[in-house]
Amino acid sequence: METYDALLAAIAPTNGQARTILDPATRQPVGEAPVHTVEDLERAVTAAAAAQPAWAALGHDARSAALLKAADAVERSAEELAHLLSREQGKPLNGPNARFEVGACAAWLRATATTELKPETVVDDGDTHAELHYKPIGVVGAIGPWNWPMMITIWQIAPALRMGNTAVVKPSEYTPLSVLALIKVLNEELPDGVLHVIAGDREVGARLAEHPAIGKVMFTGSTAAGKAIIKSSANTVKRLTLELGGNDAGIVLPDADPKAIAQDLFWGAFINTGQTCAALKRLYVHADIYDAVCEELTSVAKAMPMGVGLDEKNVLGPLQNKAQYDIVAQLVDAARDSGARILLGGNPDPDQPGYFYPTTLIADIDNDNPLVAEEQFGPALPIIRYSTIEEAIGYANALDVGLGASVWSPNLAAAREVASRIEAGTVWINKHGAVDPRVPFGGAKQSGYGLEFGVEGLKALGVPQIING
Numbered sequence: 160m161e162t163y164d165a166l167l168a169a170i171a172p173t174n175g176q177a178r179t180i181l182d183p184a185t186r187q188p189v190g191e192a193p194v195h196t197v198e199d200l201e202r203a204v205t206a207a208a209a210a211q212p213a214w215a216a217l218g219h220d221a222r223s224a225a226l227l228k229a230a231d232a233v234e235r236s237a238e239e240l241a242h243l244l245s246r247e248q249g250k251p252l253n254g255p256n257a258r259f260e261v262g263a264c265a266a267w268l269r270a271t272a273t274t275e276l277k278p279e280t281v282v283d284d285g286d287t288h289a290e291l292h293y294k295p296i297g298v299v300g301a302i303g304p305w306n307w308p309m310m311i312t313i314w315q316i317a318p319a320l321r322m323g324n325t326a327v328v329k330p331s332e333y334t335p336l337s338v339l340a341l342i343k344v345l346n347e348e349l350p351d352g353v354l355h356v357i358a359g360d361r362e363v364g365a366r367l368a369e370h371p372a373i374g375k376v377m378f379t380g381s382t383a384a385g386k387a388i389i390k391s392s393a394n395t396v397k398r399l400t401l402e403l404g405g406n407d408a409g410i411v412l413p414d415a416d417p418k419a420i421a422q423d424l425f426w427g428a429f430i431n432t433g434q435t436c437a438a439l440k441r442l443y444v445h446a447d448i449y450d451a452v453c454e455e456l457t458s459v460a461k462a463m464p465m466g467v468g469l470d471e472k473n474v475l476g477p478l479q480n481k482a483q484y485d486i487v488a489q490l491v492d493a494a495r496d497s498g499a500r501i502l503l504g505g506n507p508d509p510d511q512p513g514y515f516y517p518t519t520l521i522a523d524i525d526n527d528n529p530l531v532a533e534e535q536f537g538p539a540l541p542i543i544r545y546s547t548i549e550e551a552i553g554y555a556n557a558l559d560v561g562l563g564a565s566v567w568s569p570n571l572a573a574a575r576e577v578a579s580r581i582e583a584g585t586v587w588i589n590k591h592g593a594v595d596p597r598v599p600f601g602g603a604k605q606s607g608y609g610l611e612f613g614v615e616g617l618k619a620l621g622v623p624q625i626i627n628g
């Protein structure tokens with residue numbers, strides 16, 4: 160097992176430019192990250208292309224065995240990885256946060272290694288025998304965000320490697336250390352040349368998206384960057400999986416029990432302190448139980464400790480960066496100025512060193528308020544009153560994004576009927592944001608396209624080929 164200091168030393172830059180990464184909770188230095196360039200990217204792509212044929216030739220069983228060993232390596236270094244993730248990203252060790260994220264990395268590696276994808280006979284009528292196979296694409300580029308940096312990297316690279324591709328990862332400029340460390344640990348078990356990481360900026364990301372030797376880009380991040388990647392990938396007709404922003408609605412039906420659902424509503428909205436793509440970001444509650452839901456949610460939220468991630472008692476942390484802190488603060492201030500009622504929070508301490516924004520619940524807010532209509536990506540949840548289910552579905556479907564959504568009711572048939580009318584890639588019932596490596600996940604509308612996880616996720620990292628005859 161690596162010690163924490165040895166892990167940081169192993170990923171520190173030895174030459175070239177370096178950047179000091181600060182802890183968002185304390186603004187103290189966490190470590191030094193390399194600043195890789197477009198030339199570094201070229202070298203990585205060349206090495207990944209050279210290693211790809213031998214990796215593909217190993218076959219599914221050997222590649223699966225390598226991924227299972229890589230999962231063991233993540234587990235051996237789990238505490239050090241969680242510690243670094245907590246310091247760099249800000250999320251606490253405890254709760255559904257840093258240890259949970261590292262655990263999910265190992266779980267997703269194992270699930271991806273053991274999911275079967277067999278050739279499919281599509282026609283066999285005596286005259287025609289047509290089979291559908293999936294071949295490796297070649298080199299896959301993976302561009303990720305700062306909110307779940309390790310887990311999203313695994314979501315992108317595990318199916319890529321499993322399908323016989325090699326990979327080049329470009330982490331977010333905000334969280335390079337977490338991804339550098341994760342990949343260092345994975346490379347203890349993977350063959351040389353198969354997996355590379357380039358800690359560069361947007362320019363490096365843009366070059367990766369247009370690079371002629373890269374056959375597919377897995378991208379998770381904002382809708383704006385996703386649109387830029389579509390454009391820069393066009394010349395090479397690159398395959399893309401795009402997991403973009405969301406603004407997920409939750410609809411609480413009038414027969415729901417406010418006390419029974421309050422805890423799950425809370426974590427649906429506030430997991431990772433609200434910095435989650437498929438978090439509940441707009442809560443629609445029927446007028447009959449509106450006050451009771453507001454009350455129960457406030458009492459759950461009040462009891463959740465926020466603070467420095469390494470303190471075991473905390474389950475909520477800071478915003479990861481100043482830009483995100485400012486977005487949340489401006490949206491809440493504007494909501495308050497519009498006459499909305501702040502049930503909890505909304506009053507950050509101006510003298511704190513970190514980017515802590517208190518857990519905030521806002522009631523009596525109009526549906527067209529910017530805090531509702533824009534993705535806040537932080538710990539501030541607007542609660543909107545509705546009177547008819549048609550009105551609630553209309554609100555939920557009014558935006559141009561559709562990643563996730565949820566419906567809350569003990570009447571499953573009624574909840575499923577409402578779910579079927581919502582324009583989102585996933586609609587959960589009586590939970591929100593529960594991802595599962597066996598269940599495909601992807602966005603509707605401008606939340607992106609392409610599916611991750613399960614058999615569908617493997618198919619997305621292969622080139623379909625029909626053998627007919």
Ligand code: NAD
Pocket residue numbers: 302303304305306307329330331332359360361363364365366368379380381382383384385387388401402403404405435436437534536562602606607
């Ligand atoms: P971002 O789009 O600013 O950055 C994401 C990554 O893209 C970074 O690595 C960045 O360097 C790179 N990038 C930016 N512009 C690029 C370009 N033109 N070409 C190539 N690469 C480029 O997003 P962020 O601020 O890191 O993440 C927050 C956003 O991500 C939110 O909108 C959130 O909803 C979304 N997100 C979505 C999912 C999902 O699964 N749908 C998951 C997590 C986050």
